[in-house]
Amino acid sequence: EEQRESPLKYQTRCIRFSTDGTGFAISSTEGRCAMEYLGGASGNKGFVFKCHRTNREQPGQQPAKVEIVHPVNVIEFNRKY
Numbered sequence: 001e002e003q004r005e006s007p008l009k010y011q012t013r014c015i016r017f018s019t020d021g022t023g024f025a026i027s028s029t030e031g032r033c034a035m036e037y038l039g040g041a042s043g044n045k046g047f048v049f050k051c052h053r054t055n056r057e058q059p060g061q062q063p064a065k066v067e068i069v070h071p072v073n074v075i076e077f078n079r080k081y
Contacts, residue, residue, distance in 0.1 A: 007034045007048050016075045027072035 006012060010030040017024045023037035023046070031053055036046035052070040 002038065004036065007036065007046060008032055013071055013073050014075045016077060019077045019079050025075045025077070027075050029071040031069040031072060033072055033075065 006026060008026060008028040008030065010028045012026055012028055014027045015024055021038075023035060026034045026036065032048055032050055034046060034048040052072055054068045054070075056066050056068055058064060058066060
């Protein structure tokens with residue numbers, strides 16, 4: 001049994017184990033995903049990345065550009081790759 005703290009700051013939306021069972025992916029409402037590895041796999045290093053973001057311009061307003069963040073609701077691994 002192994003316990004970990006989430007590398008994401010906000011509410012978790014989805015957790016999926018990889019098809020080979022060496023790790024799992026986590027998604028959140030903040031538009032981020034994290035990949036974590038179990039045991040000694042890949043040196044136990046995980047990573048976090050931003051996704052599902054768009055930029056919108058607001059003419060005549062400050063700030064002129066805003067970043068729209070969309071939650072990542074579902075994660076799926078491709079069994080073939």
